[in-house]
Amino acid sequence: MNSDSETPIAELRGTSKHYGAVVAAQELDLSIRRGEFLSFLGPSGCGKTTALRMLAGFETPTSGEVLLDGQRVNHLPPHQRPVNMVFQHYALFPHMTVAENIAYGLRQRRPQPDKAGIAEAVERMLETVRLPGFGNRRIWEMSGGQQQRVALARAIVNQPKLLLLDEPMAALDKKLRRDMQIELQSLQRQLGITFVLVTHDQEEALSMSDRICIMQGGRIVQVGTPRELYDRPLNRYVADFVGKSNFFSGIVQDGALVVEGLRVAAAPGAGGTGATASLRPEQIALSRAPVEGMVNLPVRIEARIFLGEHTEYLVRHDRLGGFLILVPRQAEAAEGGFEPGAEAHANWRAEAALILAE
Template sequence: MTAPSTNDIEFRSVAKRYGSVTAVSDINLAVPKGAFVALLGPSGGGKTTCLRMIGGFEQPSEGTVLINGREMNGVPPYRRPVNMVFQHYALFPHFNVEQNVAYGLRQMRPKLEAAEIARRAKEALEMVRLGGFEKRRVHEMSGGQQQRVALARAIVNKPSVLLLDEPLAALDKKLRTAMQFELQTLQRELGITFVLVTHDQEEALSMSDLVCVMNAGRIVQMARPQEIYDHPADLFVADFVGKTNRLSATLEADGTTLRLADGTALARVGKAASPSGAVTVALRPEAIELVRQPSGGNGQIAGTVTHRIFLGSTAEYQIKVDGLGDFLVTADHRSMQESDLVEPGERVVLKFDPGKMHVFPA
């Protein structure tokens, strides 16, 4: 007897081609039951193609897609234990809210009783906090409310997997943030697997248990959000997920000393030796402290402030360093006075721990 799968979704050596164009190449993916997974990447990275193969809207050219341990190749969307929330919601404008949510229930065979359909639709609406809106017309709803109607319609059939195709893209920033909390809460309450496609790194990091970073049709790194941010697998991940400063450098023969283009030597204390030679260094903006006077020691570079963007609790600075170019620095000003803000034109010192630099082959 075969043991039940511990994964809701599996891709085994999956590829998808459209004529001569390869959209997805040799994808191996395992999504644990009850996980909230974000497929993150730039346009054309392959994330939406993967989502559509899970939903059955596309079939793999090679390899196998499994849901709950069952092979899904050739199985149409309506026979899969999944539902999908589209970017533009795809609600029926001539239906009211209850009719939109109940639509899928009315297509089920054998047919459900009208009372059962009404009960389940009401239950789904209450779950997304829209109880009492059953008779409201779709055009009378705000963008956030319409998104919740689409969610209720997707969960009313109790799928094993819920697919979310950039569902927050049409919302303004404040509402998008509120809906991120709503989706997290809903996922915990339902206990089912959510797969979110997004190109918004903040959205992926803030909402998901696991982030799968994709580029050029391949998975570059899959890990927990903090691991993705703090320990990027390569320069693409370091550059795409969050903001970063990139520097050309040489890793000397001792494997721990970095020499920057202006000749500055930085000792990466406590870091394991790496192959020497030309490298590219990535340093997060928030890992740099701005000070007005040098204090001596390792990891200090002088520069001139060229731009400042005040963001309330933080400020972003662009610092020009001779021989190295421009640095982006994010400074936390929640405990500082306005007079402490560094002004454009000021000379400053960039202070950082070289051990926090990520080093990649050039």
């Protein structure tokens, strides 16, 4: 028998959700580990929020099971689950102070803690989310980032075993979103609570998660660490959604993927079969002349985008039907960079391109 530490904190087993003829989630199988930070990642309508709401108890599965701590909870209402949720727009009570918002969950418990215990817990949460002294503030007096911290404090004050986050940073500007990502990671490590995040932002998922669950069309496509998904995507959809990539589709000939007569990738396998390769931008270099031992593609610089720590180049190769490649180049090196309109060679190791399943 598994010990508590080995039992997943939550599981979806063949879990589906239908709304009439609309399939929102289809046969989801997922095991969520204790203490991990897991993200559901995918475009709008892929089923990630439906999965989150079934874990929370706001949606009842049409079929399959939802388990928390090894117990089936399909028809258990949200307030009877060891789970709490932070919504995209925080859902704070505007008529209450910050302290009253945080204390709300404690006051719903039976038996209810005494006033001194509630006050102590609220102060502890304010310290945890770095808002000491803000207890008497009104919600409308708080910034977006501060409101998010209040929502987090309200969600964790009851010490849930599972904290669900439904795109909680969508309304924040880029810099504040980055700051909050760091704070959420620190908070998760400090509390040891399992965090499950829903996001469509790949950078957010990659930077914060222990594991990521990629979803498409109501189904789970691949689950893995950020590095696994980036380095070994199962198919083009995952490679395209996790990070940036260039794709080549062609025919396998003599151990190489050939596109329009050009050998662009190593491709062991049966000759004559169609295949697609993914090539990450950082695998590509630009040079003024061909480089021996590399795949060399004559290109024209279409655009140069300076991003501070590196420069990205958008290049065109007419023989590939105007195919565009995004090439990052670390802070302009000795060659001095390339101007738009210039001719150059994009080069990479043939083994750097990953052959994908169709």
